[in-house]
Amino acid sequence: MEGGVAYENGLNFKATELTLGLPGSGETEGQGGVRNNNKRPMPTPETNEEESQAHKAADRGSRAQIVGWPPIRSYRKNSLQAKNSEGEASGMYVKVSMDGAPYLRKIDLKVYRDYPELLKALEAMFKFAAGVYSEREGYKGSEYVPTYEDKDGDWMLVGDVPWDMFMSSCKRLRIMKGSEARGLGCGV
Amino acid sequence: MNYFPDEVLEHIFDFVGSHKDRNSVSQVCKLWYRIESYSRQKVFVGNCYAIGPERVAERFSGLKSITLKGKPHFADFNLVPPDWGGFVYPWIEAFARSRVGLEELRLKRMVVSDESLELLSRSFPNFKSLVLVSCEGFTTDGLAAVAAYCRQLKELDLQENDVEDHRGHWLSCFPESSTSLVSLNFACLKGDINLPALERLVARSPNLKSLRLSRAVPLDVLQRILIRAPQLLDLGVGSYLHDPDSENYNKLVTAIQKCKSVRSLSGFLDVAPHCLSAFHIICPNLTSLNLSYAPGIYDNELIKLLRHCHKLQRLWILDCIGDKGLEVVASTCKDLEELRVFPSDPYVGQAAVTEEGLVAISRGCQKLNSILYFCQQMTNAALITVAKNCPNFVRFRLCILDPTKPDAVTQQPLDEGFGAIVQACKDLKRLSLSGLLTDQVFLYIGMYAEQLEMLSIAFAGDSDKGMQYVLKGCKKLRKLEIRDSPFGNAALLMDVAKYETMRSLWMSSCEVTLGGCKALAKRMPGLNVEIINENDQMEFVGGCDDDRQKVEKMYLYRTLAGQRRDAPEFVWTL
Numbered sequence: 113m114e115g116g117v118a119y120e121n122g123l124n125f126k127a128t129e130l131t132l133g134l135p136g137s138g139e140t141e142g143q144g145g146v147r148n149n150n151k152r153p154m155p156t157p158e159t160n161e162e163e164s165q166a167h168k169a170a171d172r173g174s175r176a177q178i179v180g181w182p183p184i185r186s187y188r189k190n191s192l193q194a195k196n197s198e199g200e201a202s203g204m205y206v207k208v209s210m211d212g213a214p215y216l217r218k219i220d221l222k223v224y225r226d227y228p229e230l231l232k233a234l235e236a237m238f239k240f241a242a243g244v245y246s247e248r249e250g251y252k253g254s255e256y257v258p259t260y261e262d263k264d265g266d267w268m269l270v271g272d273v274p275w276d277m278f279m280s281s282c283k284r285l286r287i288m289k290g291s292e293a294r295g296l297g298c299g300v
Numbered sequence: 301m302n303y304f305p306d307e308v309l310e311h312i313f314d315f316v317g318s319h320k321d322r323n324s325v326s327q328v329c330k331l332w333y334r335i336e337s338y339s340r341q342k343v344f345v346g347n348c349y350a351i352g353p354e355r356v357a358e359r360f361s362g363l364k365s366i367t368l369k370g371k372p373h374f375a376d377f378n379l380v381p382p383d384w385g386g387f388v389y390p391w392i393e394a395f396a397r398s399r400v401g402l403e404e405l406r407l408k409r410m411v412v413s414d415e416s417l418e419l420l421s422r423s424f425p426n427f428k429s430l431v432l433v434s435c436e437g438f439t440t441d442g443l444a445a446v447a448a449y450c451r452q453l454k455e456l457d458l459q460e461n462d463v464e465d466h467r468g469h470w471l472s473c474f475p476e477s478s479t480s481l482v483s484l485n486f487a488c489l490k491g492d493i494n495l496p497a498l499e500r501l502v503a504r505s506p507n508l509k510s511l512r513l514s515r516a517v518p519l520d521v522l523q524r525i526l527i528r529a530p531q532l533l534d535l536g537v538g539s540y541l542h543d544p545d546s547e548n549y550n551k552l553v554t555a556i557q558k559c560k561s562v563r564s565l566s567g568f569l570d571v572a573p574h575c576l577s578a579f580h581i582i583c584p585n586l587t588s589l590n591l592s593y594a595p596g597i598y599d600n601e602l603i604k605l606l607r608h609c610h611k612l613q614r615l616w617i618l619d620c621i622g623d624k625g626l627e628v629v630a631s632t633c634k635d636l637e638e639l640r641v642f643p644s645d646p647y648v649g650q651a652a653v654t655e656e657g658l659v660a661i662s663r664g665c666q667k668l669n670s671i672l673y674f675c676q677q678m679t680n681a682a683l684i685t686v687a688k689n690c691p692n693f694v695r696f697r698l699c700i701l702d703p704t705k706p707d708a709v710t711q712q713p714l715d716e717g718f719g720a721i722v723q724a725c726k727d728l729k730r731l732s733l734s735g736l737l738t739d740q741v742f743l744y745i746g747m748y749a750e751q752l753e754m755l756s757i758a759f760a761g762d763s764d765k766g767m768q769y770v771l772k773g774c775k776k777l778r779k780l781e782i783r784d785s786p787f788g789n790a791a792l793l794m795d796v797a798k799y800e801t802m803r804s805l806w807m808s809s810c811e812v813t814l815g816g817c818k819a820l821a822k823r824m825p826g827l828n829v830e831i832i833n834e835n836d837q838m839e840f841v842g843g844c845d846d847d848r849q850k851v852e853k854m855y856l857y858r859t860l861a862g863q864r865r866d867a868p869e870f871v872w873t874l
Contacts, residue, residue: 180377180783181758182643182674182701183732185434187460187488191569191593192644225599276598280572 204279210238210256210287221282226275234258238287245271257288310339319344338362345369346778346803348386348410349828352861353394365404365429366391372806372855373756374781375409376434379808379853381834383868389416390866396423404429404455411435417442421449428480429455436462440489444470451475454507455483465491472497481505485512487536487567487593495521503528512536515569520548526555534588535559536567542575553578566590566616571597576605583608587635590616592642603628613637613667618644619652619674626657630664638670643701651675651701655682655708662689669727670695677708678735683717687724696721697732703759703784706736713737719744722752732756742766746773754779767791771798781806789816796823804857814838815847817854821874828863829856829874 204222217237224230231242243254250269251257258270262281270278270285313336316322326336341364343356348368357363370386388410395402402424412435420427427450440463446456447470471494474481481501486493493516502508502525510533513522517538526532542549562582571594586609591597595618597605602617603625609615612633619641621629629636639661643651655678661668662685669692678700706713714735722728722745729751733741737760745752746769753776761767767787770780771794779802788811799805799820814831821829831838832853838846863873 178703180374180379181703182699183377183756183758184642184674185376185460186378187434187462188592188642192595276601 206260206282206284208234208237208285208287210240211289213238219285221279227271227278230270231258234285234287240287247272255289258285259288260285306335309335313339341365342404343367347857347859348388348391349861349864350803350857350859353391354398355860357395357398357400363395363400364402365406366395366402367406367408368410369408370410372781372804373409373779374783374806374808379783381832381868381870384832384871385864385866385868386410387416387866388412389419392416392420392423400424401426403427404431406431406433407435408433409435411437412442413437414439414442414445418445421445424450426452428452429457431455431457431459432461433459434461439464440466440470440491443486444473447471447473447478448475451478452480453478454480456481457483457485457510458488459485461488463489465489467491469494471501474501476504479504480507482507483510483534484508485510485536486514487512487538487569489514489516492516499524499528505529506531508532510534510564512567513538515539519552523548523552523555526552526559530555530558531561532559533561534564534566535562537565537569538567539570540568540576541570541572549575549578557581560585562586564588564590566593568594568597576601580605580608584610587611588614590614592616592618592640594618595620595644599625607632609633611635614639616640616642618642620644621657622652623654623657623660626653627660627664630660633665635667636661636665637667639665639668640672641674642672643674655679658682659685659689662686666690667692669693672697672699672732674699674701676701677705678714678717679707679709680712680714680717680720681707681709683714684720687717687720691724692727693721693725694727695730696725696728697730697756698734699732700734703734704736713740715740715744719748722748727751730754733760734758738762739766739769742769746770749774751776753777755781757782757785759784761785761787764788764791764794768794771795777801778803780804782808782810784809786811788812789819792816793820796820799824799827799856800858802858804855806853806855807851808853810850812851812854813847814849814851817851818847818874820856826858826860827856828859829854830867831872831874833870833872 205218205220207216207218209216219233219237221230224233227245235242240256241254242256242258243251245251259267260270260278260282261284262268263283267286273281309332313322313325316325319342322336322340326333337359338361340360341362343360343363343365344367345351345356346369348370356366368388368391370388371380371384374380375384386409388407396419403426405420405427406429412432417438420430430446430450430453438461443456443463446453474497493514495517498517499521502511508529509531511525511529512534513536515538519540519542522537542552556578559582563585565579565582565586565588568591576597583605589609589612591602599620599622602621606625606628610632613635615629615633615636615638617640621641626641629639641653641657651674653673653675655675658673658675658678659682666689668690671693672695675698678698707717715738718733718737718741722731728749731745731749731752731754733756739762742761742765745755752774755770755774755777757780764787766785767782768791770777771791783806787807792807792812793816817829817831821827831851832855834852837852838849867873
């Protein structure tokens with residue numbers, strides 16, 4: 113991201129300020145400079161969920177510096193923005209609890225494409241290993257079992273239903289530990 | 301030909317359809333001019349400020365249909381301040397006064413007030429067709445007037461407009477006797493809809509061929525509508541949220557099966573990720589599919605759907621389809637002519653497609669002639685391959701989300717890639733560039749793009765030479781729009797007469813100065829040279845220092861109407 117620029121509330125006012133100079137001239141460090149010195153590094157892949165969200169937010173801030181880019185009609189931009197925020201409001205963000213952990217976390221299910229990606233993220237977030245999933249035996253080889261509460265209020269094992277169906281029915285996640293978990297994980 | 305009676309010439313001119321050809325016909329001689337003028341029914345005005353409405357009405361006394369375009373193209377991307385102009389009211393008013401027998405009005409990027417819609421609906425008894433694209437300024441009250449008073453209305457097509465919604469009573473304003481509707485598109489409306497009124501309207505419109513619903517129309521209503529209108533050719537689904545096991549869904553499946561004529565499908569503005577399978581049965585008939593407003597459809601569902609679409613000619617989609625999804629398109633849609641891939645998250649600036657998807661498409665879809673592609677990255681090698689595979693491009697628009705990104709592999713500018721495109725595609729009429737580009741790409745464009753009519757440039761080039769190559773080489777250029785590029789007065793003033801052969805030139809955040817623009821305006825009185833001075837950027841202390849100030853936004857266009865009288869405070873015509 114552009115370094116050395118003061119952000120107020122995530123907005124870089126200096127960069128969007130209209131001036132008569134060449135973009136990037138008379139300013140320090142490529143502020144708002146969009147031509148020759150504009151090297152916008154790609155965000156490096158983050159294994160930590162939190163950090164990649166932060167990168168996304170910063171990306172949003174830096175992208176917002178170029179007025180009218182990418183060239184999409186405002187109508188289209190607005191309807192996509194509405195969809196994104198609707199998505200967040202309608203429960204794509206779910207709480208994740210882990211037995212024994214002092215506080216809960218929240219993740220955005222939309223960010224993941226399938227179960228492996230979700231499990232990797234959960235493992236990284238809570239520092240555990242989930243074991244290997246099989247339909248017959250559940251999660252083998254681990255004290256921890258990822259479960260979720262569905263629309264009917266039942267606690268289900270993560271991984272049994274198709275990903276899309278899981279996405280639309282999952283209300284919250286809970287990583288169970290210990291004997292309780294083993295009971296569920298053994299294909300009862 | 302001069303010995304033929306006028307009626308014969310008129311009859312012959314009936315076969316001349318396109319407005320370009322008719323313009324040519326009218327320039328042959330005075331007689332042809334006269335006959336062509338009174339017999340022309342469809343008039344196209346690409347810039348509403350190029351000519352006054354009275355003059356149009358006077359010349360084309362048989363006018364029935366008019367197409368008007370208002371704001372410059374970059375207004376779509378918020379580069380033009382609101383209140384800039386492009387009002388349709390003076391046109392409607394002038395036509396009403398001159399008793400034009402208006403039947404069709406097609407507007408793009410214009411400001412349409414409720415008053416204009418009301419005047420329109422009351423002034424033209426034969427009015428049949430209203431098409432508004434990317435317009436603003438009206439509310440559903442204006443639509444109510446159109447519904448109520450245009451007794452012969454066949455077509456009401458609202459595409460991507462910014463409409464203030466005063467709720468859904470406008471639909472109930474169609475009189476019970478109104479049965480003439482052929483096409484109704486209100487997908488862009490955001491508010492609630494009077495659903496029973498909609499169902500009744502569909503029930504009494506036996507000629508309805510095209511129906512595009514807004515988000516407010518739920519599944520059960522859609523199902524009932526489809527039962528009533530199995531003759532539809534073009535369907536825009538509004539909301540598609542449902543439980544796949546419900547009775548409603550099963551009824552929908554039955555209803556869709558009856559719609560054997562649907563060739564064009566769009567919408568899915570609110571969608572549950574699964575169970576698009578209800579539509580698989582009509583996919584083999586589809587020639588046009590627009591899922592670019594449906595971010596809720598995940599790539600698996602999308603791909604499953606696309607595998608059935610063998611006859612697709614036009615596809616608009618979001619980049620969440622991914623390169624893999626595009627490979628599926630390439631192997632399935634052999635008749636594809638137009639593809640548009642939009643970014644699903646423009647704010648984050650991450651696109652899910654790369655040059656690989658584009659190459660795959662070019663390999664599989666030999667008939668491709670029009671593309672708009674928002675992507676993460678591009679390479680020269682890919683563009684060269686695409687040019688070889690698809691020499692038939694008429695429209696080629698590439699948008700790399702990082703606007704100055706070089707070749708992702710070699711880190712070189714993308715000059716060679718775009719050069720290959722313009723060299724191979726001899727019929728190329730429209731081109732949009734992005735990525736790291738030097739003056740070299742413009743040398744290629746000037747050399748090879750002989751048919752080019754519209755060129756969009758952003759963050760490209762090194763010097764005036766770039767723009768000069770284009771102005772010198774592209775003989776058929778009509779519209780040139782440039783932003784954030786280092787072109788200045790030397791380029792602007794190189795060939796001032798050229799601008800009279802073009803519709804318009806837009807330059808923003810370039811190097812042109814007030815002095816340069818003034819010089820141009822002085823030499824070319826047939827042009828309006830407008831400066832947009834937002835937020836009082838430009839200061840006047842007197843003296844020639846003023847002229848050295850850079851102009852942030854300049855828009856010039858040829859015109860027969862002189863300086864426009866409706867320009868706001870911040871627009872100066874030099």
